[in-house]
Amino acid sequence: MSATKTKRFTKDFTLQEPIGDQAIEKALAILKSGKLHRYNVDPGEKGEAALLEEEFAAYMGKKYCLACASCGSAMYLALKSAGVQSGDKVLCNAYTLAPVPGAIENAGATIELVDIVDDYTIDLNDLEKKAAIPDAKWFMLSHMRGHITDMDRLMDICTTHGLVLIEDCAHTMGATWDGKKSGAFGKVACFSTQTYKHMNSGEGGLLVTDDPELIARAIIYSGSYMLYERHASRPGMEVFETIKTMVPNYSCRMDNLRAAILRPQLRDLDVQCRRWNERYRILERGLNLIDGITCPRRDPRENYVGSSIQFSLTGQDEATIREFLAACLNRGVELKWFGDKEPVGFTSTYESWRYFGQLPHLANTKRILAVMCDMRIPLTFTEDDCRLILEIIHEVSATVLK
Numbered sequence: 001m002s003a004t005k006t007k008r009f010t011k012d013f014t015l016q017e018p019i020g021d022q023a024i025e026k027a028l029a030i031l032k033s034g035k036l037h038r039y040n041v042d043p044g045e046k047g048e049a050a051l052l053e054e055e056f057a058a059y060m061g062k063k064y065c066l067a068c069a070s071c072g073s074a075m076y077l078a079l080k081s082a083g084v085q086s087g088d089k090v091l092c093n094a095y096t097l098a099p100v101p102g103a104i105e106n107a108g109a110t111i112e113l114v115d116i117v118d119d120y121t122i123d124l125n126d127l128e129k130k131a132a133i134p135d136a137k138w139f140m141l142s143h144m145r146g147h148i149t150d151m152d153r154l155m156d157i158c159t160t161h162g163l164v165l166i167e168d169c170a171h172t173m174g175a176t177w178d179g180k181k182s183g184a185f186g187k188v189a190c191f192s193t194q195t196y197k198h199m200n201s202g203e204g205g206l207l208v209t210d211d212p213e214l215i216a217r218a219i220i221y222s223g224s225y226m227l228y229e230r231h232a233s234r235p236g237m238e239v240f241e242t243i244k245t246m247v248p249n250y251s252c253r254m255d256n257l258r259a260a261i262l263r264p265q266l267r268d269l270d271v272q273c274r275r276w277n278e279r280y281r282i283l284e285r286g287l288n289l290i291d292g293i294t295c296p297r298r299d300p301r302e303n304y305v306g307s308s309i310q311f312s313l314t315g316q317d318e319a320t321i322r323e324f325l326a327a328c329l330n331r332g333v334e335l336k337w338f339g340d341k342e343p344v345g346f347t348s349t350y351e352s353w354r355y356f357g358q359l360p361h362l363a364n365t366k367r368i369l370a371v372m373c374d375m376r377i378p379l380t381f382t383e384d385d386c387r388l389i390l391e392i393i394h395e396v397s398a399t400v401l402k
């Protein structure tokens, strides 16, 4: 390769944009007040956590929201509050992130993995088959890396088989399916506000539902110390009466500091989602033009948020993929790979969840993950940055891919 061609990319793939001035001012005011705990409010005062819950519920068009310590803890509370009992079976797509099976295990349930299809979404035929298992009652759907399946057909399957849907929307905050918000389909849905998701409070989770008893249980589970009256996004006090001594305290609350950082970000969320998609579309178009690389087909009804991009190196063997990744990294382009036998960073295959014991052989999931690459698209990247990344991947592909 000639010297003029070896351009390098030098930006950091994990660098998000700074927290805005408004959020910083609010955070400083809370720090100065010392009132960081969500229940440390004056009589009748709505704290930042309570306000965030009201605003996120309104954004989602849902009745109730609970702010939690993380999305993982929100998923755990969602399962428990929906009624999952120890030993119950929870269906879940096999392409997801470690905190999802972790929440299922934490709830004492067993996992029934469902295969995926070539566009990285759940295999609805396999779901239909597994939904028909007599003791299949719960379904944790992870919209992994923001890929949304045909929600119309999925909801039909859930209705037909009496499956209770719990949505993991860690990568679909701000996304819609056929005009309806991702997270508005399930009985309960969970979102992450961890640094690498669509709003950034370091750690944090949000749970939404329309079910008054479910939210009452979730509030008590989250550790309300019987101060649930201070929630603004809650049903009437009478709903808590029969529940309050039957539900333990798992202490998974969000604090006012993080909520204060998130409230201004929520107001900007839709704008940020559009900015992600401008970058995603440049990368998607460019990657699909490169021989040997394919981005998944996306349904026109899916209005996704392209905060990361995935593509397949179909037909390439493990050694070639490793060489491709190393050559990209050598020029500053950090890609992740879902095909590694060992869990690395934010990727893992379902085979690494060995604590569940024997897991099934899912031929399609294995085949698809074996060649799937993954790249973050932080908003600190400009559209020109995306073009430079494409140029580098293009050049590496031409020399490395078979």
Ligand SMILES: *Cc1c(COP(=O)(O)O)cnc(C)c1O
Pocket: 070, 071, 072, 073, 096, 097, 099, 100, 142, 143, 144, 145, 168, 170, 171, 191, 192, 193, 194, 203, 204, 205
């Ligand atoms: C990040 C993530 C989670 C969990 O979020 P935390 O807030 O880190 O617990 C769950 N599901 C998916 C798909 C994620 O990417």
